[in-house]
Amino acid sequence: MHDKAAEFIVVGAGAAGLGIAWHLADKGKKVILLEAKEPGGGAMTASAGMLSPAYEAEYEELPLLRAMLESRQRYPEWIAYLGDVGYEDSGTYELALTPEDVPYVRRRYEFERQQGLEVEWMEGTELRKRLPHLSTRIPAGTYAPQDGHVIPEMLKARLIEAFLSTGGILYAQTPVLRIEHRPPGFILHTPYTIYQAETVIVCVGVPLEGLELPFRVYPVRGQMVSVENPAFGWLPAPVRYYNRMMGYGYAVPKKTYIILGGTTEEKGADPSLTLGGVMDILRRAYYVFPDLYEVRIVRMWAGLRPATASRTPFLAHEPGTRLFFVNGLYRNGILLLPLIAEGVTQWVLEGNLPPSLQPFYQDRSLLR
Ligand SMILES: Cc1cc2nc3c(=O)[nH]c(=O)nc-3n(C[C@H](O)[C@H](O)[C@H](O)COP(=O)(O)OP(=O)(O)OC[C@H]3O[C@@H](n4cnc5c(N)ncnc54)[C@H](O)[C@@H]3O)c2cc1C
Numbered sequence: 001m002h003d004k005a006a007e008f009i010v011v012g013a014g015a016a017g018l019g020i021a022w023h024l025a026d027k028g029k030k031v032i033l034l035e036a037k038e039p040g041g042g043a044m045t046a047s048a049g050m051l052s053p054a055y056e057a058e059y060e061e062l063p064l065l066r067a068m069l070e071s072r073q074r075y076p077e078w079i080a081y082l083g084d085v086g087y088e089d090s091g092t093y094e095l096a097l098t099p100e101d102v103p104y105v106r107r108r109y110e111f112e113r114q115q116g117l118e119v120e121w122m123e124g125t126e127l128r129k130r131l132p133h134l135s136t137r138i139p140a141g142t143y144a145p146q147d148g149h150v151i152p153e154m155l156k157a158r159l160i161e162a163f164l165s166t167g168g169i170l171y172a173q174t175p176v177l178r179i180e181h182r183p184p185g186f187i188l189h190t191p192y193t194i195y196q197a198e199t200v201i202v203c204v205g206v207p208l209e210g211l212e213l214p215f216r217v218y219p220v221r222g223q224m225v226s227v228e229n230p231a232f233g234w235l236p237a238p239v240r241y242y243n244r245m246m247g248y249g250y251a252v253p254k255k256t257y258i259i260l261g262g263t264t265e266e267k268g269a270d271p272s273l274t275l276g277g278v279m280d281i282l283r284r285a286y287y288v289f290p291d292l293y294e295v296r297i298v299r300m301w302a303g304l305r306p307a308t309a310s311r312t313p314f315l316a317h318e319p320g321t322r323l324f325f326v327n328g329l330y331r332n333g334i335l336l337l338p339l340i341a342e343g344v345t346q347w348v349l350e351g352n353l354p355p356s357l358q359p360f361y362q363d364r365s366l367l368r
Pocket residue numbers: 011012013014015016017034035036037038039040041042043044045046047048049050051174175176177203204205206207208209210211221222223224261262302303304305306326327328329330331332333334335336
């Protein structure tokens with residue numbers, strides 16, 4: 001029996017779509033979730049799973065910082081319903097790689113403190129007591145004890161289970177090609193059949209299969225490498241590092257492997273791995289942790305972060321209809337998930353966004 005109509009259809013089973021669909025189904029709504037490929041196969045499972053508001057917001061992004069902090073705070077309670085998502089409440093380090101980088105990291109530290117974040121300044125010797133494999137070249141850094149991380153694959157699996165167990169219906173390999181407004185609802189065209197709903201929430205990240213959106217999404221490629229974790233506790237917490245010449249990088253420890261990230265490249269919708277991208281990642285990681293030289297590489301991959309022109313979340317609604325868009329989660333869709341899932345569900349059901357998401361609401365004039 002193939003269900004083709006529901007009160008709600010969510011398009012795209014990535015981070016946002018899975019979270020929102022689960023919350024709607026959990027409230028007793030009939031929800032169909034349509035996914036072009038495999039659930040979580042977009043940016044979601046390409047991600048490192050860092051929950052790191054302290055080190056993500058730029059100086060001009062205070063509403064985003066507030067949203068990330070609120071979402072971070074909600075995480076433990078939110079995942080309590082989901083089960084094991086590999087959540088680690090480890091804190092995160094940010095390092096200056098050379099003495100020239102110290103003023104940059106210091107300036108960020110002062111900004112973070114001004115914003116009321118818990119962040120500690122640490123000299124190199126102090127850092128090495130906590131991170132024994134850190135290069136002796138690292139002069140200084142900071143530690144944000146409230147940051148953490150999850151395993152995106154596990155988060156995806158728990159969200160799918162939760163959605164299905166609340167009666168949700170998920171169709172993978174079902175790309176939406178076109179969304180047609182047929183009052184009072186919508187018809188969604190896929191290659192095989194059509195679906196109908198009164199309310200449609202489009203969470204496609206970087207859209208596939210030619211689906212046209214009324215705004216532009218800029219894919220930002222992130223290449224990643226994972227290596228074997230030499231030993232339990234080898235790296236006790238995620239470490240982010242910055243150098244004026246080498247750029248940003250990070251190392252995020254999971255149980256058996258360490259994720260080394262990541263590039264930030266605007267190359268269109270091209271998820272290729274490149275020699276230069278992988279080399280940059282490895283060069284930075286080796287500079288910070290020379291002991292990684294002998295470890296085995298486990299995997300390399302690339303994903304596309306969905307960014308809009310503002311580089312902040314993008315929440316839009318076609319006036320007079322029940323068509324909603326959730327996009328622009330860019331580098332923070334895993335961190336923002338509790339807030340997005342709960343807040344968008346409230347918006348769709350009650351018509352109002354929580355205050356921390358209101359700055360990201362785009363009015364009609366911004367739509368193409
Ligand atoms: C390399 C990398 C590292 C990252 N690290 C972190 C991190 O450490 N912490 C963090 O918080 N965030 C991180 N992110 C960002 C995070 O992964 C994204 O912000 C998040 O996944 C975006 O969620 P989304 O649901 O909008 O898009 P996606 O997760 O990409 O999901 C969109 C889904 O829609 C589907 N879709 C597309 N078109 C159609 C269509 N026409 N019909 C049906 N389905 C369609 C796609 O197949 C996909 O499954 C990282 C991202 C990358 C790429």
